[in-house]
Amino acid sequence: ISSSSKWKTICAQIRNRDDNKCRLCDSTEKLHVHHLTYERLGNERPEDLVTLCELCHSDQHKLANTIRINNKSLKGDKNKSIRQAWAATKSKLKQRKKRKRSSKKLWNQVLNLLNN
Numbered sequence: 001i002s003s004s005s006k007w008k009t010i011c012a013q014i015r016n017r018d019d020n021k022c023r024l025c026d027s028t029e030k031l032h033v034h035h036l037t038y039e040r041l042g043n044e045r046p047e048d049l050v051t052l053c054e055l056c057h058s059d060q061h062k063l064a065n066t067i068r069i070n071n072k073s074l075k076g077d078k079n080k081s082i083r084q085a086w087a088a089t090k091s092k093l094k095q096r097k098k099r100k101r102s103s104k105k106l107w108n109q110v111l112n113l114l115n116n
Contacts, residue, residue, distance in 0.1 A: 010044060018051035024089065030054035036086050037079050050086075060085055 011033040021028045034052045035044070052060060064085040068078070 010049070014046065014049045015051050017046065021051065022053035022056050023050050024052060024056040027053035027056075032057040034060060036082060038082070039079055060089065063089065 014033045015031055020031065022031065030053055032052055032054055034050050034057050035041070035048060036050060037048050040048055060082075064078070064081040067084050067088075068081040071081070
């Protein structure tokens with residue numbers, strides 16, 4: 001799906017909607033379109049997708065994997081862990097006025113927030 005013309009068009013629309021910058025750190029470099037759910041894979045809605053830089057995209061997947069590993073009830077539910085990772089990250093970012101790019105401390109704080 002990542003190389004199809006339909007996907008490329010969708011990605012361009014999502015990046016444009018998000019002002020061609022990462023929704024987490026405002027970077028304009030190495031932008032990816034991240035799925036917030038895989039429930040409609042191939043028929044994504046705009047709200048299923050978000051623009052992230054390469055680093056934040058990687059961090060979101062690492063966080064989702066950590067959530068799945070640490071929460072036995074989510075072992076087989078990739079969608080739920082992805083949504084929880086995004087919700088936790090957005091919640092933590094709202095608490096901070098500014099986010100320093102690629103801060104490991106931020107991700108540790110998000111993990112601590114989830115474990116409380």
